[in-house]
Amino acid sequence: MNNFTDILRAHHLKATPQRLAIAATLYNRGHVNIEELYEVMLKKFNSISLATIYKNINLMIENAFIQEVKIPNAKSVxxxxxxxxxxxVCDNCGAVEDFTVDLSAVTSLAAHETNFKINKADLVFSGLCQNCQ
Ligand SMILES: [Zn+2]
Ligand SMILES: [Zn+2]
Structure with a gap:
């Protein structure tokens, strides 16, 4: 089990109970959208607001502790x-899975074609997961 208190501090974030709960939820589930997170958080902090969760999430993104994955036509996770x-991303059940692929050839081709200076390349593939096929 990770020590999220130390990891949060390493990202210059105070380890509040809310942030620790967010970290544990992402650790356990991998990818979580805001509604799923709200549901989990409500069980632990019965008066927490969506605004408070967003505030924490945004700060945690700014400090690079977590990252947002933008999914076309669906909520970010x-x-x-x-x-x-x-x-x-599964079109049917919404499951999100990681995979790693070397995008350096595509990235340099894209940069060459468009004259963009590319900061980040992450692909989102959609289809049907094993369970939904
Ligand atoms: Zn599925
Ligand atoms: Zn991921």
Whole structure:
């Protein structure tokens, strides 16, 4: 089990009970959207507001403790920060899975074609997960 108190502090974040609960939820579930997170948090902190959760989430993103994964046509999910990776998203059940693929060839081709200076490349593939096929 990770020591999230230390990890939060390493990201210059105070380890409040709410932030520790968010960290544990992302650790246990991998990828969580705001509604799922709200549901979990309500069970632990019965008067917590969605605004408070967003405030914590945004601060945790700013300090690179967690990251947002933007999914086309669906709510963003949040995950603990880790090495760059891409995502598979199930169109049926919404399951999100990580996978790692070397995008350097695609990235340099894209940069060459568009003259963009690319900061980040992460792909989101959609389809049907094993359970939904
Ligand atoms: Zn599925
Ligand atoms: Zn991920």
């Amino acid at each position: 949040y995950e603990l920060s880790k090495e760059a990776h891409s995502h598979m």
